[in-house]
Amino acid sequence: MDYLQIKRVDSLNGNIKISGAKNASLPLIAMTILAKNSVHIKNLPHVADINTLLKLLSNLGAKCDFQEDRVVVDTSALAQTKATYDIVKTMRASILVLGPILARFGHCEVSLPGGCAIGQRPVDLHLKALEQMGAKINIEAGYIQATAPDGLKGCHINFDKITVTGTANIVMAASLASGNTTLTNVAREPEVVQLCEILNASGVKIEGIGTSVLTVHGTNGKLIDIEEFSVIPDRIEAGTYLCAGAISRSELTLTHVDASHLDAVLAKLEEMGSTFTITKDTITIHPSEVIKPVKIVTQEYPAFPTDMQAQFLALATQANGTSIIEERLFENRFMHVSELQRMGANISLNGSVATINGGTQLSGTDVMATDLRASSALVLAGLVANGTTDVHRIYHLDRGYDALEKKLEAVGANVKRLKE
Numbered sequence: 001m002d003y004l005q006i007k008r009v010d011s012l013n014g015n016i017k018i019s020g021a022k023n024a025s026l027p028l029i030a031m032t033i034l035a036k037n038s039v040h041i042k043n044l045p046h047v048a049d050i051n052t053l054l055k056l057l058s059n060l061g062a063k064c065d066f067q068e069d070r071v072v073v074d075t076s077a078l079a080q081t082k083a084t085y086d087i088v089k090t091m092r093a094s095i096l097v098l099g100p101i102l103a104r105f106g107h108c109e110v111s112l113p114g115g116c117a118i119g120q121r122p123v124d125l126h127l128k129a130l131e132q133m134g135a136k137i138n139i140e141a142g143y144i145q146a147t148a149p150d151g152l153k154g155c156h157i158n159f160d161k162i163t164v165t166g167t168a169n170i171v172m173a174a175s176l177a178s179g180n181t182t183l184t185n186v187a188r189e190p191e192v193v194q195l196c197e198i199l200n201a202s203g204v205k206i207e208g209i210g211t212s213v214l215t216v217h218g219t220n221g222k223l224i225d226i227e228e229f230s231v232i233p234d235r236i237e238a239g240t241y242l243c244a245g246a247i248s249r250s251e252l253t254l255t256h257v258d259a260s261h262l263d264a265v266l267a268k269l270e271e272m273g274s275t276f277t278i279t280k281d282t283i284t285i286h287p288s289e290v291i292k293p294v295k296i297v298t299q300e301y302p303a304f305p306t307d308m309q310a311q312f313l314a315l316a317t318q319a320n321g322t323s324i325i326e327e328r329l330f331e332n333r334f335m336h337v338s339e340l341q342r343m344g345a346n347i348s349l350n351g352s353v354a355t356i357n358g359g360t361q362l363s364g365t366d367v368m369a370t371d372l373r374a375s376s377a378l379v380l381a382g383l384v385a386n387g388t389t390d391v392h393r394i395y396h397l398d399r400g401y402d403a404l405e406k407k408l409e410a411v412g413a414n415v416k417r418l419k420e
């Protein structure tokens with residue numbers, strides 16, 4: 001197993017190229033199930049979750065050719081409709097194949113994703129919506145068995161809670177349904193917006209893109225033609241490197257990034273003292289010597305993202321005062337706290353609220369990554385900790401960060417990937 005060894009350096013400097021967004025790529029790859037042509041996707045990140053989804057599609061009979069940052073996916077020979085436990089257990093986002101496979105074949109089985117480190121994460125809203133569209137759902141022996149022999153039917157669906165993959169799944173299902181599906185209280189994340197834009201450009205008329213009400217005009221079972229497209233930049237990867245600049249008081253320029261997806265993150269970094277120079281596709285962070293404390297509540301887009309909570313918590317340990325961070329999306333997304341405490345951070349946890357008394361000098365030690373974003377928080381802490389920080393179990397990090405240690409090394413960090 002690999003681990004990362006980080007030694008403090010005085011400061012970082014240079015450019016970091018942001019990769020394509022993992023959380024945009026996953027639904028976009030699942031979307032190829034709706035296509036009658038071979039779909040060319042550019043700007044994919046090299047992260048484990050992408051390989052997992054391509055493997056799942058290959059197991060079902062699709063042809064996937066992934067070279068550099070491009071993939072060609074041909075689902076014309078896709079014949080299997082069962083996503084088995086061995087793959088789903090490694091990546092919950094495998095549930096994204098349920099909507100498109102059911103819509104195309106009239107039946108699909110997906111292993112029920114269990115809970116994960118950050119919370120229970122049920123998929124009840126995906127299933128309820130599919131039932132409203134006429135599907136019969138049966139849960140048996142750990143599998144979701146969905147059938148819709150007469151096809152899915154357009155209807156009105158209100159999501160009780162805003163769900164990102166739930167919205168993506170049902171938009172894809174509705175794309176091949178008969179009639180119109182109106183979805184209310186949908187996720188507005190840029191990753192969902194891109195999925196809708198590509199579908200809309202491929203002959204599935206979708207109204208309300210970017211708002212919380214979508215109307216999807218289904219094709220009544222007709223597969224669609226999807227032209228080549230490029231995945232949007234990863235806003236969470238970008239936010240993580242902005243935190244690297246802020247915590248190490250270093251000027252860094254991110255390239256291939258879209259600042260308009262980062263409003264809430266940039267606003268909080270500004271409150272903490274950083275300033276920015278922003279162009280069409282770059283962001284330069286000018287950090288401040290003094291990091292100010294902050295109050296953060298995680299919410300759905302366009303509010304502050306839960307996927308940046310851990311990184312800001314690491315940053316808050318270096319602020320000159322007390323920060324309060326409340327996690328509203330996931331019930332157990334504070335596992336990085338105990339690891340940061342082992343590095344000397346002064347944090348108290350009360351339910352979903354963390355109080356961080358900043359200004360402590362962190363000390364390097366052995367720490368354990370517990371989930372994807374928690375891992376990057378430990379790396380950020382390692383950048384400013386005295387001595388050596390060894391971050392173990394970085395397979396979590398490899399699920400979602402493309403070449404993190406190489407990108408950090410290129411701007412002067414002392415980060416090495418080593419074997420246990």
Ligand code: EPZ
Pocket residue numbers: 023024026093119120121122123124125126127161162163164165166306307329330331372373400
């Ligand atoms: C997506 O997960 C992201 N994953 C997550 O990123 C991200 O943290 C999350 O959205 C929130 O922004 C992908 O895009 C692949 P949700 P998702 O359904 O879609 C509850 C990362 O680090 N809920 O929006 O699974 C759920 O339990 C990952 O890259 C239900 O109750 O999240 C949670 O409390 C981690 N029933 C809330 O809604 C449902 O049927 C939001 O979850 C579905 C969700």
